[in-house]
Amino acid sequence: MNFAETFAEGLEQSVPHRAPQEVEGIGLDDFRAHMPSHQYLFIPTRELWPAASVNGRVRWPKVNDKPVAPATWLDKHRAVEQLAWHPAEPQIINDRVLQVSGWARHEGATVFNLYRPPERPRGDAGKAGPWIDHLQRVYPDDAEHISRWLAHRVQRPGDKCNHALVLGGLQGIGKDTLLEPVKTAVGPWNWSDISPVQMLGRFNGFLKAVVIRVNEARDLGDVDRFAFYDHTKAVIAAPPDVLRVDEKHLRETNVANVCGVIITTNHLGDGLYLPADDRRHYVAWSPSKRDDFDIGYWNTLYSWFAAGGIGHVGAYLAALDLSDFDPKAPPPKTPAFWSVVAAGDAPEAGELRDVLEAMANPKAVTLQRIIDKAEFMQMNDLTNELRDRRQRRSLPHKMSRAKYVLVRNIGTDDGYFTVSGRRVAVYAQDHLSVADQIRAARALS
Numbered sequence: 001m002n003f004a005e006t007f008a009e010g011l012e013q014s015v016p017h018r019a020p021q022e023v024e025g026i027g028l029d030d031f032r033a034h035m036p037s038h039q040y041l042f043i044p045t046r047e048l049w050p051a052a053s054v055n056g057r058v059r060w061p062k063v064n065d066k067p068v069a070p071a072t073w074l075d076k077h078r079a080v081e082q083l084a085w086h087p088a089e090p091q092i093i094n095d096r097v098l099q100v101s102g103w104a105r106h107e108g109a110t111v112f113n114l115y116r117p118p119e120r121p122r123g124d125a126g127k128a129g130p131w132i133d134h135l136q137r138v139y140p141d142d143a144e145h146i147s148r149w150l151a152h153r154v155q156r157p158g159d160k161c162n163h164a165l166v167l168g169g170l171q172g173i174g175k176d177t178l179l180e181p182v183k184t185a186v187g188p189w190n191w192s193d194i195s196p197v198q199m200l201g202r203f204n205g206f207l208k209a210v211v212i213r214v215n216e217a218r219d220l221g222d223v224d225r226f227a228f229y230d231h232t233k234a235v236i237a238a239p240p241d242v243l244r245v246d247e248k249h250l251r252e253t254n255v256a257n258v259c260g261v262i263i264t265t266n267h268l269g270d271g272l273y274l275p276a277d278d279r280r281h282y283v284a285w286s287p288s289k290r291d292d293f294d295i296g297y298w299n300t301l302y303s304w305f306a307a308g309g310i311g312h313v314g315a316y317l318a319a320l321d322l323s324d325f326d327p328k329a330p331p332p333k334t335p336a337f338w339s340v341v342a343a344g345d346a347p348e349a350g351e352l353r354d355v356l357e358a359m360a361n362p363k364a365v366t367l368q369r370i371i372d373k374a375e376f377m378q379m380n381d382l383t384n385e386l387r388d389r390r391q392r393r394s395l396p397h398k399m400s401r402a403k404y405v406l407v408r409n410i411g412t413d414d415g416y417f418t419v420s421g422r423r424v425a426v427y428a429q430d431h432l433s434v435a436d437q438i439r440a441a442r443a444l445s
Contacts, residue, residue: 084256088159153260158258167284190210193215263281281337
């Protein structure tokens, strides 16, 4: 059956159709009808077009010798029920839908995968020496782990690595230069550059990425540092296996939680908050200084990049042996990691522990009782901090460092306990069972 005869069967038949030949390089094969929004995905750019734009741009096919609007033809023959993003799946995914809990079987459903594979330049892994030398010069103690983490992003973009890279060091030592070839290797469109403030924002289209680089993390104040740490938990590690993406003026979509996070910072002491038991960050700090590199060094390196070096780095990372790299295992805790942990332990944290010790480390305690004791012990700085309502959001983290956790009253909507006639939050020793924590909290009443 030829093309004309196929169309003569009418739009009601479900046999496969081919789009007619188009003019000016854009045709029906470049589009998919997105039924939830009744808009039309232009595949080369992954943008949604309204029906009027498709009808005005594409030549109208004929059915039974009558012209049919391209949008109508697409609705019938090239429809998708969902847009998703997953590097390990084909462009068209049949008989499945991506839900918050993961993939679910659904006969007849079609999902369009928004992921675009990289177009890597040709290269020779054996010629990646200048980049390897730069990595070892900037991070001599961490080069092996960093290179394997980056190679995992290149080789297995659909597999989650459950820890972030924190690349720290003074300005001008080439942290960003180190990552330029990696961006090409994973595809620039699969790489997101954001600020810490954007990470905390509502709109999170940057999650559709193989690598997310959070640029120049620095001291945002206690509340924001703690908020940043809490907010990034779901992005750095899985589960959740699926993230919900909210982009301005667009419908929300589901994306696979496979992004790898790189955080760059010039501030070892006040850049990040990390607790001692953190399992999500590998922290590397460079001993290099700006003066260690002259202008000739950068000219030579970037000239090598332009002459094919970027392709050589991509080939090197694509071939690097990852047989003993476990992306799900907690990363090693480096000396730089412990420096960040220690820097985040403010003097008031030690005073808080002193107060609790003076109270004989009660099984459960309220904020007001801690304030009363600190006031009695004339710890004015700690008292003022605990009374400051702007600092309340950071209190659970500070109590956690003192080995106390917030206890929720399961018999109430707000989770508070009534103590001395007031509804208050109660903290209990973290080594107690949940049942013992609740019993200790209720005993305060």
